[in-house]
Amino acid sequence: MAYRDLQDFLRKLDMEGELVRISDEVDPVLEITEITDRTVKAGGPALLFERPKGSRIPVVTNLVGTERRMNLALEVASLDEVAERIQSFLDMQSPQGLLEKVKMLPKLAEIGSFFPKTVRNGECQEVVLREDFSLANFPILQCWPQDGGRYITWPMVITKNPETGKRNTGCYRMQVFDERTTGMHWQTQKHGAEHFRSARAKDREGKLDVAVAIGSDPATCLAGILPVPPELDEFLFSGFLRREPVELVPCKTVGLEVPANAEIVLEGYVKLGEMRTEGPFGDHTGFYSLEGQYPVFHITCVTHRKNPVYLTTIVGPPPQEDYFIGHAIERVFLPVMKMQHPEIVDVAMPAEGIFQNLMIVSIRKSYPGHARKTMNAIWSLGQAMFTKVIVVVDHDVNVQESRDVVWKALCAIDPERDIQFVLGPVDTLDHAARRQDFGSKMGIDATRKWAEEGYTGRWPDEIKMNDETKKRVDALWSRLKISPGPKK
Numbered sequence: 195m196a197y198r199d200l201q202d203f204l205r206k207l208d209m210e211g212e213l214v215r216i217s218d219e220v221d222p223v224l225e226i227t228e229i230t231d232r233t234v235k236a237g238g239p240a241l242l243f244e245r246p247k248g249s250r251i252p253v254v255t256n257l258v259g260t261e262r263r264m265n266l267a268l269e270v271a272s273l274d275e276v277a278e279r280i281q282s283f284l285d286m287q288s289p290q291g292l293l294e295k296v297k298m299l300p301k302l303a304e305i306g307s308f309f310p311k312t313v314r315n316g317e318c319q320e321v322v323l324r325e326d327f328s329l330a331n332f333p334i335l336q337c338w339p340q341d342g343g344r345y346i347t348w349p350m351v352i353t354k355n356p357e358t359g360k361r362n363t364g365c366y367r368m369q370v371f372d373e374r375t376t377g378m379h380w381q382t383q384k385h386g387a388e389h390f391r392s393a394r395a396k397d398r399e400g401k402l403d404v405a406v407a408i409g410s411d412p413a414t415c416l417a418g419i420l421p422v423p424p425e426l427d428e429f430l431f432s433g434f435l436r437r438e439p440v441e442l443v444p445c446k447t448v449g450l451e452v453p454a455n456a457e458i459v460l461e462g463y464v465k466l467g468e469m470r471t472e473g474p475f476g477d478h479t480g481f482y483s484l485e486g487q488y489p490v491f492h493i494t495c496v497t498h499r500k501n502p503v504y505l506t507t508i509v510g511p512p513p514q515e516d517y518f519i520g521h522a523i524e525r526v527f528l529p530v531m532k533m534q535h536p537e538i539v540d541v542a543m544p545a546e547g548i549f550q551n552l553m554i555v556s557i558r559k560s561y562p563g564h565a566r567k568t569m570n571a572i573w574s575l576g577q578a579m580f581t582k583v584i585v586v587v588d589h590d591v592n593v594q595e596s597r598d599v600v601w602k603a604l605c606a607i608d609p610e611r612d613i614q615f616v617l618g619p620v621d622t623l624d625h626a627a628r629r630q631d632f633g634s635k636m637g638i639d640a641t642r643k644w645a646e647e648g649y650t651g652r653w654p655d656e657i658k659m660n661d662e663t664k665k666r667v668d669a670l671w672s673r674l675k676i677s678p679g680p681k682k
């Protein structure tokens with residue numbers, strides 16, 4: 195059974211010993227961050243701050259900040275289960291005969307059952323505030339000392355494509371400017387920004403409706419972060435993840451729908467001709483992202499449950515909760531990458547590589563230049579376009595073990611020969627890039643080099659002891675009395 199909502203998931207975490215309630219008064223300005231940062235880095239529990247200073251609404255942080263809680267969130271024993279489910283849909287072939295068609299029906303029905311459903315009423319509208327509302331009533335965090343103010347860090351920002359009417363949901367931070375306005379930090383290449391630009395192209399003086407939902411069942415909260423293709427409704431994907439459709443209710447003042455089970459909803463619009471300075475913000479790079487010009491969100495109505503909780507997350511020096519989210523994305527989307535590029539064996543994005551800086555890919559190389567083909571493939575794959583450094587290794591390197599990668603990759607390169615530079619879009623948060631959003635990226639071909647690639651030497655074998663000797667020494671080992679004991 196899918197979780198009904200965020201509070202249902204919190205009850206589950208409580209039962210599993212994965213939630214700690216904090217009854218002391220704690221300040222949403224800096225203090226919640228410091229407590230959460232220490233907890234995440236220690237692999238600790240989700241935190242429910244019952245008495246945030248200045249608000250009556252409790253705050254949840256570190257919701258999915260360990261692999262175990264991520265598995266609980268997605269109701270699986272391991273992320274591989276989600277990958278296998280995706281694989282089973284990707285494996286669907288066009289049926290050859292009647293029998294095969296009949297066999298496929300349950301799978302098709304399953305897909306049909308993931309589409310979001312519109313319902314009339316939802317808990318997120320138990321309280322409707324059309325006039326008397328203020329963001330000051332919510333325990334919105336200032337995360338780090340040099341932050342430009344308080345930020346909503348885990349919203350589901352919902353818009354519709356003005357051309358096609360298709361819905362998009364993205365998690366874009368929102369800086370609180372005053373009681374009724376915030377920033378809207380959708381980065382240039384993101385789908386929300388695309389909607390904004392296409393609406394503005396039609397009417398510079400107009401508005402774009404925006405709804406922001408905060409806190410929902412965990413799969414739905416995560417859906418706004420997933421890098422799904424443009425025009426694919428993130429709520430369809432969360433329906434797939436939770437194996438039950440997301441229920442949506444129409445907003446009160448804008449032509450959009452929001453998850454009925456949300457904790458808090460902000461309805462409003464972005465003025466297409468208006469930009470304002472946003473930032474700085476202590477970001478997931480571990481550095482502050484500096485001020486920039488971003489659209490402004492004007493709130494026209496606030497709705498919420500009778501007793502909402504406020505979900506937020508902290509980004510900052512890695513690892514943070516978003517590492518576990520990124521890791522889940524890496525595992526879940528691996529089958530999709532493999533389908534398009536079957537040479538890919540495994541992929542790793544180490545925490546310190548903050549997603550966009552480093553991706554290590556192992557491939558089964560089968561033609562000259564294959565590693566470079568893989569780099570180009572990754573740079574053309576949705577948000578993987580941002581990857582600053584791609585290291586391609588052979589299939590026998592364990593990309594999940596950084597020691598194996600450092601050892602074998604560095605032994606395999608002649609740097610001048612094996613490095614590929616390209617120019618293109620880079621992450622907005624990349625402070626080292628020559629220009630915002632534009633810069634260079636590097637691929638390292640750390641595979642064995644072939645004669646067809648101009649390598650004239652003989653590539654040596656990796657050193658491995660033979661089995662016969664190992665067995666003889668195994669039999670001898672205990673008699674040799676060498677501490678610390680046998681290492682095989």
Ligand SMILES: Cc1cc2nc3c(=O)[nH]c(=O)nc-3n(C[C@H](O)[C@H](O)[C@H](O)COP(=O)(O)O)c2cc1C
Pocket residue numbers: 347348362363364365366367368379380381382383384385386418419420421422507509516519577
């Ligand atoms: C905690 C957190 C905060 C994020 N903040 C932003 C942000 O401020 N701006 C942004 O463009 N992307 C941000 N992202 C990344 C987007 O949510 C992610 O790229 C998502 O896929 C965008 O959705 P879209 O592809 O529909 O645009 C954030 C991700 C996380 C996990």
Ligand SMILES: [Mn+2]
Pocket residue numbers: 362363364385422423424425426428
């Ligand atoms: Mn999207």
